[in-house]
Amino acid sequence: MSIFEQWWLPIAELVENRQPLNFFQNLYKEIYMNAIKDDRWLLYLDGLWVTLKVSFFAILAGTLLGTVLAVLRLPSVTDYRYRGNHPLKKLGFGVLRFFCWFAKFYIDLIRGTPLLLQVLIINFGVFGSIRIDKVIIGVIACALNSAAYVAEIVRGGIMSVDPGQTEAGRSLGFSGLATMLWIVLPQAAKSALPSLCNEFIALIKETSILSYIALTELTKAGDYIRSRTYSAFTPYIISGMLYLLLTLILTTLIRKLERRLRASDH
Amino acid sequence: MKKLIAMLLALTLGLTAAVAAAEPVVVALNPEYPPFEYVENGEIVGYDVDLIKAVAEKAGFEVEFNAMAFDSVISEVMANKNTIGVSGISITDERKMNVDFSEGYINAGLIVVVKEGSGLAVKDDLKGKKIGAQLGTTSDFAAEEITGQANTETYKTFLDAIKDLQGGRLDAVIVDKPVGMALLAGLKDDSLVIVDMGLQADWYGIEVNKENPELLEKINAALKELEASGYYEELAVKYFSAEEEAKAE
Numbered sequence: 015m016s017i018f019e020q021w022w023l024p025i026a027e028l029v030e031n032r033q034p035l036n037f038f039q040n041l042y043k044e045i046y047m048n049a050i051k052d053d054r055w056l057l058y059l060d061g062l063w064v065t066l067k068v069s070f071f072a073i074l075a076g077t078l079l080g081t082v083l084a085v086l087r088l089p090s091v092t093d094y095r096y097r098g099n100h101p102l103k104k105l106g107f108g109v110l111r112f113f114c115w116f117a118k119f120y121i122d123l124i125r126g127t128p129l130l131l132q133v134l135i136i137n138f139g140v141f142g143s144i145r146i147d148k149v150i151i152g153v154i155a156c157a158l159n160s161a162a163y164v165a166e167i168v169r170g171g172i173m174s175v176d177p178g179q180t181e182a183g184r185s186l187g188f189s190g191l192a193t194m195l196w197i198v199l200p201q202a203a204k205s206a207l208p209s210l211c212n213e214f215i216a217l218i219k220e221t222s223i224l225s226y227i228a229l230t231e232l233t234k235a236g237d238y239i240r241s242r243t244y245s246a247f248t249p250y251i252i253s254g255m256l257y258l259l260l261t262l263i264l265t266t267l268i269r270k271l272e273r274r275l276r277a278s279d280h
Numbered sequence: 281m282k283k284l285i286a287m288l289l290a291l292t293l294g295l296t297a298a299v300a301a302a303e304p305v306v307v308a309l310n311p312e313y314p315p316f317e318y319v320e321n322g323e324i325v326g327y328d329v330d331l332i333k334a335v336a337e338k339a340g341f342e343v344e345f346n347a348m349a350f351d352s353v354i355s356e357v358m359a360n361k362n363t364i365g366v367s368g369i370s371i372t373d374e375r376k377m378n379v380d381f382s383e384g385y386i387n388a389g390l391i392v393v394v395k396e397g398s399g400l401a402v403k404d405d406l407k408g409k410k411i412g413a414q415l416g417t418t419s420d421f422a423a424e425e426i427t428g429q430a431n432t433e434t435y436k437t438f439l440d441a442i443k444d445l446q447g448g449r450l451d452a453v454i455v456d457k458p459v460g461m462a463l464l465a466g467l468k469d470d471s472l473v474i475v476d477m478g479l480q481a482d483w484y485g486i487e488v489n490k491e492n493p494e495l496l497e498k499i500n501a502a503l504k505e506l507e508a509s510g511y512y513e514e515l516a517v518k519y520f521s522a523e524e525e526a527k528a529e
Contacts (some may be wrong), residue, residue: 143447229431241416246355
């Protein structure tokens with residue numbers, strides 16, 4: 015018998031006899047029931063692992079997709095009119111303008127509807143009859159949602175870069191795409207980083223919505239334990255602390271990165 | 281200024297007094313469980329709702345409904361002395377550790393919903409299969425016992441589980457018998473069939489806060505009277521007749 019169970023025995027007796035518990039006994043009862051008994055702490059760790067997986071891949075995919083959307087919406091793409099007669103180039107610019115319109119439409123659509131509904135629609139609608147891992151559905155839903163927000167953040171970052179940088183790149187012989195990739199985006203990333211960090215933290219917390227589609231992530235782990243122990247809120251506090259741990263680690267990492275990027279400022 | 285404060289004070293006191301005088305019993309329930317409790321034309325209705333209204337009338341108290349998720353009902357009852365839980369809640373030993381239960385008023389029984397032609401016929405067939413249920417219900421506990429926690433998918437409402445079964449992402453859904461019957465009758469989906477695997481079922485009871493034995497006594501007395509007067513049969517005819525028709529087809 016472990017030490018935790020030995021501490022529990024006298025309290026269990028009090029509970030059995032319907033005796034009132036003092037504050038510390040009650041606290042230990044809550045912790046014992048919701049984390050120690052039946053190795054329930056493992057369930058939180060499983061949930062944490064799922065949340066971590068979903069968040070990581072959703073952030074990765076969301077940032078990539080968001081950056082593409084941001085570039086498509088740039089004035090240099092939207093406002094350029096091709097006045098030549100080359101049919102292929104004409105078609106190319108037509109396609110670009112369509113993508114730009116689509117990016118705007120997509121961002122408005124995703125930002126204007128609740129994530130919960132998007133998750134439910136993607137789960138029961140889009141993937142309604144396909145048997146795939148719920149983790150993948152979660153990543154897809156969260157990444158599609160996050161991309162819309164990231165797009166606007168990155169666009170702001172790009173617009174804060176002096177147009178002279180693009181002109182310099184172009185006159186040095188870089189192509190338009192190479193200038194964007196190697197000159198503008200790295201500088202844009204630096205000024206967009208604080209807002210991006212905000213978005214990443216929001217995304218980590220919003221993965222809790224995936225509990226609605228029976229994905230056993232951190233919030234669902236708390237929900238599950240609560241449905242077994244009937245505790246009012248203790249499992250939520252434990253889950254909440256783990257979310258806090260995740261976001262604090264992320265914040266620290268991004269702050270370090272910001273400091274490294276600032277080192278070249280002077 | 282002083283006058284104003286005095287007036288406000290009087291008003292607040294008056295209000296609290298008025299509230300204290302009526303003091304309706306709050307009924308916590310999850311109205312997504314037809315035919316026991318569901319929302320129709322913006323009103324919460326169902327077997328349980330009729331029953332608790334009849335009990336309240338007999339016992340002489342007012343009721344006020346408070347809708348929430350099923351897994352919140354019990355904690356709400358535990359936290360508030362004046363709240364009772366009437367939401368198709370099965371009486372289990374584990375729940376009894378936290379709240380008091382009235383006498384059971386109906387024994388629903390559990391059934392299994394599967395896809396037509398799945399070949400799942402007895403309890404042992406379900407071992408290792410993906411089973412869906414509503415979180416924190418006896419169906420959830422039964423599923424976990426049969427197929428293990430890793431293969432049990434728990435949902436906020438059992439309807440979502442049925443949707444995932446239709447989509448082929450679950451092999452079976454366990455649900456209370458009248459609920460499953462009513463659902464299939466309403467769904468008209470021929471690809472789903474109901475199998476009775478004789479799963480252990482418990483009586484439904486009314487949850488009462490442990491510190492309110494007077495209320496529990498009143499409720500039990502009222503239930504006894506209602507049972508004697510044949511009210512249970514009346515309710516069964518009113519709410520389960522659709523299910524009987526479905527069975528006859």
